[in-house]
Amino acid sequence: MNGWLKDREHLARMAVIFAGALVLFLVVRAVMVPNGFGTYGHFRSGALKDNASHPLSYAGRQACGDCHDDIVASRKGSKHERIGCEACHGPLSVHADDPDKMKPVLPDAKTICLTCHLENVTKPKSFPQIDPAEHGDGGPCTSCHNPHHPEIS
Amino acid sequence: MESLLHSVQGFIYPDELQLQWSILIVLYPFITGLVAGAFILASLERVFNVEAVKPTYRLALLTALAFMIVAPLPLQLHLGHPERSFEMYLTPHTTSAMAMFGFVYLWYLMAVLVLEIWLDFRKDIVLTARASKGAKRALYRAMALWSDNISERSLRIDDKVGKFITIVGIPSAFLLHGYVGFIFGSVKANPWWSSPLMPVVFIFSAMVSGIALVMLMYQAVNWYRKTAVQMSCLDTIARYLLYAFIIDFSLEMLDLVHRIYEADESFKTLDFMVHTKLYFSQIILQIFVGTLVPIGLLALVQLVSVRERARRIIYGASGVLTLVGIFAMRWNVVIGGQLFSKSLLGYTTYKMGFATREGLLPALILLLLPFAILYLLVKLLPPWPEGDLARKE
Numbered sequence: 001m002n003g004w005l006k007d008r009e010h011l012a013r014m015a016v017i018f019a020g021a022l023v024l025f026l027v028v029r030a031v032m033v034p035n036g037f038g039t040y041g042h043f044r045s046g047a048l049k050d051n052a053s054h055p056l057s058y059a060g061r062q063a064c065g066d067c068h069d070d071i072v073a074s075r076k077g078s079k080h081e082r083i084g085c086e087a088c089h090g091p092l093s094v095h096a097d098d099p100d101k102m103k104p105v106l107p108d109a110k111t112i113c114l115t116c117h118l119e120n121v122t123k124p125k126s127f128p129q130i131d132p133a134e135h136g137d138g139g140p141c142t143s144c145h146n147p148h149h150p151e152i153s
Numbered sequence: 154m155e156s157l158l159h160s161v162q163g164f165i166y167p168d169e170l171q172l173q174w175s176i177l178i179v180l181y182p183f184i185t186g187l188v189a190g191a192f193i194l195a196s197l198e199r200v201f202n203v204e205a206v207k208p209t210y211r212l213a214l215l216t217a218l219a220f221m222i223v224a225p226l227p228l229q230l231h232l233g234h235p236e237r238s239f240e241m242y243l244t245p246h247t248t249s250a251m252a253m254f255g256f257v258y259l260w261y262l263m264a265v266l267v268l269e270i271w272l273d274f275r276k277d278i279v280l281t282a283r284a285s286k287g288a289k290r291a292l293y294r295a296m297a298l299w300s301d302n303i304s305e306r307s308l309r310i311d312d313k314v315g316k317f318i319t320i321v322g323i324p325s326a327f328l329l330h331g332y333v334g335f336i337f338g339s340v341k342a343n344p345w346w347s348s349p350l351m352p353v354v355f356i357f358s359a360m361v362s363g364i365a366l367v368m369l370m371y372q373a374v375n376w377y378r379k380t381a382v383q384m385s386c387l388d389t390i391a392r393y394l395l396y397a398f399i400i401d402f403s404l405e406m407l408d409l410v411h412r413i414y415e416a417d418e419s420f421k422t423l424d425f426m427v428h429t430k431l432y433f434s435q436i437i438l439q440i441f442v443g444t445l446v447p448i449g450l451l452a453l454v455q456l457v458s459v460r461e462r463a464r465r466i467i468y469g470a471s472g473v474l475t476l477v478g479i480f481a482m483r484w485n486v487v488i489g490g491q492l493f494s495k496s497l498l499g500y501t502t503y504k505m506g507f508a509t510r511e512g513l514l515p516a517l518i519l520l521l522l523p524f525a526i527l528y529l530l531v532k533l534l535p536p537w538p539e540g541d542l543a544r545k546e
Contacts, residue, residue, distance in 0.1 A: 007307035010275070010300035011314065014268070017298070029243050042246055121158070122167040 059096035061085045067099070071148055078149040088112050088147065109142040163499030172491045172503050175511035176484075177227040180519055182333045182355065183483045184224045189330035189356070190363015191217040192266070194393065196319045196326070205389040211273060211536030212374065213367045218266050219527035225258060227519055231511060250336055261329050265322040271296075272315040274534045279303045330359040337486060344419035345490040350408045357401035358479050364394045365475035372469060378537075384461055388454075391468050394475070395451040402444055405482075422497040430492055430500060435485045443478015447471035 005012065036045035064085045065072045075081045086092055088107050095102045110132070119129040130136070136144065144152060161170065195213035198206045229235035238255070246252035279301060282293035331352035338351025368390045375382045412420060427435055450471040454464055488503050506512030 007302060007304055007310055010298055010302055010307065011310070013298040013300060014271070018263075025242070033243050037244060042244070 056093045057091035058086050059091075059093040063096045064092075074146070075148045078151060080148060080150055109140055109147060113141045113145075113147070160502035160504065161499060162501075163494070164496055165494035165499040165501055166496065169491075169494050170501055172488065172501070174487055174491060175231065176488075176505055176513065176516045177231040177511050177519070179480070179484045179487045180227045180516050181224065182330075182487070183362070183480050184220050184227070184519075184523070185330055185333055186355070186359035186362050186479065186483070187366050188217045188220045188224060188363070189326040189359040190361065190365075191220070191367050192326045192363070193323060193360050194364050194367055194390070196323045197393075199316065199319045200323070203389065205383075205385045206393075208383055208386050208538065209367050209371050209390065211534075212370055213363075214266070214270050214273065215530045215534065215536055216367060216370055216523075216527060217363075218270060219523040219530055221262055221266055222526055223519060223523045226522070227516070230515060230519070233510075250332070250339065254332065254336075257325075257329055257332055261322075261325050265318060265325050269315055269318045269322060270534070272311045272318070275311055276303045276308060277534065327356055331356045337490070340490075342495065343490050344417070345423055345493070346486065348408060350404060350411075354401070354404050354408060357397060357404055358482055360397045361394065361401050362476060362479040364390060364397055365472045365479075368394060368468060369472040369476075372465065372472075380537075382465065384464070387465070387468055391451055391454065391464075391471075394471075395448065395455065398444070398448050398451070398475070402448065419497055422493050426489065426493050426500060430502070431485055431489050434481050435489070439478050439481035439485055443474055443481050447474045447478065450474075 034044045034046070037043070039045035040048075061084050068085075071085075089104055090107070092102075092104055095104050114132060117129055119131045123129060132138075141147075158170075191213045194206075195210050195217070197203065198210050198213075225238070229238060232238075241252045241255040242259075245256070275297065278293050278297045280303070282290055282297055283301070285293065334352035334355025337346040337355075338348050340346045368387065371387065371390070372382060412423070447470075450467050453459070454467055459467065491501075492503065493500050508514045
């Protein structure tokens, strides 16, 4: 062994270990980083396609109106007019495609109303809120309010 | 929800009700601070060749390593999914200061601490390998990378390389901890944190806590091994502690004076917080018990002559108080910064769990874990001057 290296050999061994670790890391990185990562940003570009190919579950309120124009009409002028049908009825694209294939289950009014209207200090004061223990005599909300046009007067 | 609202004063936004950064996030800068501080102390000894503090050099390095191994654990426990932390090496996010920490950490752990310790202990490792048999021999042979060369020249070369690493290591240690301060200092939405002084204050408080820890460890280790403490060594470390402490305290006061004089729109809110919710942890623990008292004690030793036994007690007491003070400082930064609302109109309260994932119990375990690791490291690589096992056996 030549003289210069002789007393540095242990350092060379350590250097080889570091270099080996670096190479191993680069290999692991090449294997683990998914294809297309970074093409459009800090994510896998294929994720866009994957998401786009998920089956649709919401049809959108336009679609509902095609067949349920009575409901659309009954909502006219109500404060609920602008709320999407599926916000209360849940995703119904299968039903909208073919009504015979799937008949929607009607939502439980009380549960669905309270998700939005239950009193809570963190909600803006201007938003109508009620405490079900004090409001409506414990009856079902729909006995007094029409869900599609809840204003009473 | 209702019950939580009782801990609120004034107006706060809904997402400010509960603190997201728990005691584990307090622990994290505390531990990295100890690492950086212990390492900086060891490095100063080496670079400036301070003979008096030599006995603590290796102990300080091993202490730094033990705490360094534990440093990321509070973060991983806080975030959950520790296996995902590897991702930040695979797909580094260069615009995120937090994500880049992985590289700072790895650099400091592998390129600085492990290398420096290896070079410094190489002779002992080889001698131990030579003197032992079986599995132990195999272990030490592996740690020496199967090299048996401890010729004068090779050790001289090691020393030179080690010194180079130390010199690279000092800015790395500053980076490691200055960076932790940077993370807080750069949160511009939070007036309690956002300050360019933050990294500097963090570095000096890190040095203070690291030096105090090494000073305590040195006494504790000698007490445990029933060996004599070298008073000249202890005196010198205590002096360094005093100097670092004075700089640290001056910087914090500078920050305070600046805030008071500037008195920007957040000042009233923060001032109120310091006088109420943070009164105990900031005024009493951090400033009085954890800073003024230890500075006073350490300065006393410089001014009047104190007998050796009393000095040892003073050093022990001021070391413990210093650590309490620096922990309180981390607490006040991390917890304090989340107690007031961004609206500057209200406050919330931190409720710490006990045996929960981010409660007191895991925090205590994480705080004790480095000492267990240090115990193993010391078994593996005895840092004492008469350390090479070869001679003992």
